[in-house]
Amino acid sequence: xxxxxxxxxxxxxxxxxxxxxxxxxxxxxxxxxxxxxxxxxxxxxxxxxxxxxxxxxxxxxxxxxxxxxxxxxxxxxxxxxxxxxxxxxxxxxxxxxxxxxxxxxxxxxxxxxxxxxxxxxxxxxxxxxxxxxxxxxxxxxxxxxxxxxxxxxxxxxxxxxxxxxx
Numbered sequence: 001x002x003x004x005x006x007x008x009x010x011x012x013x014x015x016x017x018x019x020x021x022x023x024x025x026x027x028x029x030x031x032x033x034x035x036x037x038x039x040x041x042x043x044x045x046x047x048x049x050x051x052x053x054x055x056x057x058x059x060x061x062x063x064x065x066x067x068x069x070x071x072x073x074x075x076x077x078x079x080x081x082x083x084x085x086x087x088x089x090x091x092x093x094x095x096x097x098x099x100x101x102x103x104x105x106x107x108x109x110x111x112x113x114x115x116x117x118x119x120x121x122x123x124x125x126x127x128x129x130x131x132x133x134x135x136x137x138x139x140x141x142x143x144x145x146x147x148x149x150x151x152x153x154x155x156x157x158x159x160x161x162x163x164x165x166x
């Protein structure tokens with residue numbers, strides 16, 4: 001085989017076709033890689049869009065109602081705290097008045113102190129029936145409804161309470 005025959009074989013079509021095929025294949029691979037990167041970018045965009053939509057739905061349907069409920073609960077709690085503070089002050093006033101009533105010269109015959117003592121006895125008993133404090137109040141003559149219609153359950157204006165707390 002001569003040199004020209006060898007060159008003819010290489011240059012005759014096999015090598016050229018191989019070079020053309022390799023060059024075409026590289027271009028195809030580059031194009032496929034570019035398409036794959038583009039698909040990945042689109043998938044990431046869809047993923048981000050879906051995440052944003054899910055977050056928006058979560059905020060609108062769950063977070064905002066929970067915030068509103070929390071705000072309402074805090075307002076109710078503040079109102080309850082104010083009410084409890086007011087009740088505590090009133091209880092302190094009542095406790096002071098009851099303690100001061102024992103020093104009153106009329107404390108032996110005081111119907112209010114008698115009821116408080118009776119109520120304490122009822123509370124000390126371990127009865128299954130609740131104490132009827134309203135029944136005692138309504139049966140008392142001093143606490144009868146006044147004819148002029150002033151205050152059911154309050155002493156009438158004719159009674160002298162001598163500085164006793166209402």
